[in-house]
Amino acid sequence: MEFQLNADEIAFRDELRTFLKRELTLEVFAANRDHAEQGMWSEAFTKAFRRKLGAAGYIGMGWPAEYGGGGRSRIYQAIFWDEMEYHRAPGLDRTVTYVPNAVMAFGSESQKAALLPAMSRGELSWFVGYSEPEAGSDLANVKTKAVEDGDHFVITGQKAFSSDAHMADYGWVAVRTDPNSSRHKGLTMFIVDMKLPGVSISRHATLAGWTHHSVNFDNVRVPRSMMVGEKDQGWKVIMGAIDFERAALASPGLVDYQLDRLLAWSLEDPHGNGRPADDPLVRADLVDLAVEAEGARVMNYWLASLHARGLMPQHETSLTVLVKRETSRLMDSTAMNMLGLHAPLRAGDPHAALAGEVELEYRDHLYFQFAAGGFDITRNVIATRGLGLPR
Amino acid sequence: MDITLDEDQTLLHETALSFAQSALTPKRIRELETTPDGFDTGVWKEMAQMGWAGAPFPEIYGGAEVGPFELGLIVEALGQGALPSPLFSSVIEVGMLLLDAGSEDQKREWLPQIASGDAILTTAITEAGGGLSPQEIRARIEPTGNGFRIDGAKLFVRDAGAAKAIICLARAGNKPDELTLALVRTDAPGITRRRLDAAGGEALWEVRFENVTVDADAIVGQSGQAWPHVARLLLRGAAFKAAELVGIGKASLALTLDYAKTRIQFDKPIGSFQGVQHHCAEMFRDLEVSRLLAWQAAGSLGDGLAGAREVAIAKLKCSRAIPALTRTAHQIHGAIAYYRDYPLELFYHRAIAAQAAYGDAAHHRRVLAAMLTNDLPQFRGQGRHELPVHYF
Numbered sequence: 001m002e003f004q005l006n007a008d009e010i011a012f013r014d015e016l017r018t019f020l021k022r023e024l025t026l027e028v029f030a031a032n033r034d035h036a037e038q039g040m041w042s043e044a045f046t047k048a049f050r051r052k053l054g055a056a057g058y059i060g061m062g063w064p065a066e067y068g069g070g071g072r073s074r075i076y077q078a079i080f081w082d083e084m085e086y087h088r089a090p091g092l093d094r095t096v097t098y099v100p101n102a103v104m105a106f107g108s109e110s111q112k113a114a115l116l117p118a119m120s121r122g123e124l125s126w127f128v129g130y131s132e133p134e135a136g137s138d139l140a141n142v143k144t145k146a147v148e149d150g151d152h153f154v155i156t157g158q159k160a161f162s163s164d165a166h167m168a169d170y171g172w173v174a175v176r177t178d179p180n181s182s183r184h185k186g187l188t189m190f191i192v193d194m195k196l197p198g199v200s201i202s203r204h205a206t207l208a209g210w211t212h213h214s215v216n217f218d219n220v221r222v223p224r225s226m227m228v229g230e231k232d233q234g235w236k237v238i239m240g241a242i243d244f245e246r247a248a249l250a251s252p253g254l255v256d257y258q259l260d261r262l263l264a265w266s267l268e269d270p271h272g273n274g275r276p277a278d279d280p281l282v283r284a285d286l287v288d289l290a291v292e293a294e295g296a297r298v299m300n301y302w303l304a305s306l307h308a309r310g311l312m313p314q315h316e317t318s319l320t321v322l323v324k325r326e327t328s329r330l331m332d333s334t335a336m337n338m339l340g341l342h343a344p345l346r347a348g349d350p351h352a353a354l355a356g357e358v359e360l361e362y363r364d365h366l367y368f369q370f371a372a373g374g375f376d377i378t379r380n381v382i383a384t385r386g387l388g389l390p391r
Numbered sequence: 392m393d394i395t396l397d398e399d400q401t402l403l404h405e406t407a408l409s410f411a412q413s414a415l416t417p418k419r420i421r422e423l424e425t426t427p428d429g430f431d432t433g434v435w436k437e438m439a440q441m442g443w444a445g446a447p448f449p450e451i452y453g454g455a456e457v458g459p460f461e462l463g464l465i466v467e468a469l470g471q472g473a474l475p476s477p478l479f480s481s482v483i484e485v486g487m488l489l490l491d492a493g494s495e496d497q498k499r500e501w502l503p504q505i506a507s508g509d510a511i512l513t514t515a516i517t518e519a520g521g522g523l524s525p526q527e528i529r530a531r532i533e534p535t536g537n538g539f540r541i542d543g544a545k546l547f548v549r550d551a552g553a554a555k556a557i558i559c560l561a562r563a564g565n566k567p568d569e570l571t572l573a574l575v576r577t578d579a580p581g582i583t584r585r586r587l588d589a590a591g592g593e594a595l596w597e598v599r600f601e602n603v604t605v606d607a608d609a610i611v612g613q614s615g616q617a618w619p620h621v622a623r624l625l626l627r628g629a630a631f632k633a634a635e636l637v638g639i640g641k642a643s644l645a646l647t648l649d650y651a652k653t654r655i656q657f658d659k660p661i662g663s664f665q666g667v668q669h670h671c672a673e674m675f676r677d678l679e680v681s682r683l684l685a686w687q688a689a690g691s692l693g694d695g696l697a698g699a700r701e702v703a704i705a706k707l708k709c710s711r712a713i714p715a716l717t718r719t720a721h722q723i724h725g726a727i728a729y730y731r732d733y734p735l736e737l738f739y740h741r742a743i744a745a746q747a748a749y750g751d752a753a754h755h756r757r758v759l760a761a762m763l764t765n766d767l768p769q770f771r772g773q774g775r776h777e778l779p780v781h782y783f
Contacts, residue, residue: 001396001397009392263763290763379668380665380669382672389667
């Protein structure tokens, strides 16, 4: 039992912080925002930065050496995700957090050889095609179909709520290959080159002001060599990949950033009316947030410790993501309740509190409550898979 | 970083839990709540034989040299079994206080007796106000010709009825923290004791000192300089009460899951209903966060006030979350657990007692709030980041 980082882990963390601070200065941020996308990092910068992460060895550092990885333990990976989130670095998505693990676990040798080296260099972007208009919480209700045709499969259908599909090189896509099947049976995973004819993207404006996408497949011919695992055995792949996915979502860096930002606000007195931190009621709220943030942090590193020990946590991962996301939402709502009349002012208004970041996140983080396993679905998973309650 | 139990820790926890859950029946535990001692002497002797009564002491004093994290695992297990014992009074309070502040003679005299279970000792810190600040201490200690005289009334003293001696905190001067600790044998003239009628498994007492005299060598530590030692005692107490609360939460959730899986209504186990499932998931969520924070707190104890932040966070979280968890447990059980012969009430009441001990949630919220404005780096933990100036 050791709750502290050891000397080597601290050295790694400090080196990473130095890298992130050097690469992501305020000036760099100002020059690389996309104002049409709510001021987020631009696509071009995101892709360029991901290459830098690759060149510095961060993306593959936790991969096994046989795939060109650094073989570092999951603790280092957790530190990497944690610091990336804290520093609001771009590019920390499925492309680096879990698609590589899924490819390693379920991909063919030729897929691994073709994809992993480029992925470790940060050259590829991915979208994950699970959700559909009729397959949300009920993921097994996938209707997109693939019909076998010689050495190809022909995919037709629609994937919905497809984050970053517009900038993806590849899709990790679940389709129904057995037309007579239902539910979990008869699904197959494919890796789909997004440049193939018949792939098109639709745009959807979100409450958070940035654009989300859905993907249409119109008779897209995908070679058999890009099938992942065996035909009609996709559910196993999906479930395995989801366990990788959830671990990456549990990182506490965002929550720490939210807390620290609010602390910084509470210790300033720009209008000469007293520091919020000197108000006992504000202080009490800040204390409560700090306690919850600490909870999210220890949960995450506990999860990483289980992984580092070679255990395969499942409901523990769902639980840790729930803790992180609920804590982040508590940060959002408590901050909104604290910022007074300034709270609803949006980014760009000179009077906005904390540059409008909290107002933006209050909208943006709504997705925590439903995406990649919503809060209530997660409670179902914990109760049944974790606590053994009957379905 | 490795937040998992090693083999020795796993074995220790399993051993302690197995003992705690089988040493006494719930009926016997309930009976003990009304006896003067409040615990079973034979069981305490067995625990001493396993090394738990001297767990944190060095071997030369008959101890097992168990670290604070491992001691926390033992406390958690005892909480899970609702097993009453003088572990807090005799070991965590007095034993660890003597290790911190006692003279070599005092340690040699008392620690082996504590470790063997032959003597129970306790401390008398709090008074009628019940608060944990030094200003609240009004009991007086004054020099006589060849010793000291103590006058005052102490409240919430653990196991005073069974104790052979009490280490009493008393005021030596008018400065707020000019306080002295003195070890007083309970057979000294002038001591009267009354058991408080309190919920939970601990025997709490009111102890009055009227013209009680002690020799000069009864002073523990330096005269007038007791407060830093008391602050550390309270810190340890809070850390281990958080551990006890975790055990209480585990037991309550386990009872609830058993019930939800077997209780049939509407032709189904009630645990198949999402309304019940979500309550259980929430209980588990709060329990796991509480457990890890309590583990971190116990593991962070060390020299001085090491772990002050971690302990305050853990005790605050556990003091709120675990009593709430026991309330939900009762909600899911319904009427059956409202009857006294159903074991859930043991944990319901112990949660309320434990959340109040060594600082309730409000107390630890104040501790952390003071850190926020007076000691920001400490408040923010391991100084993992400077405050961000990013983006605004």
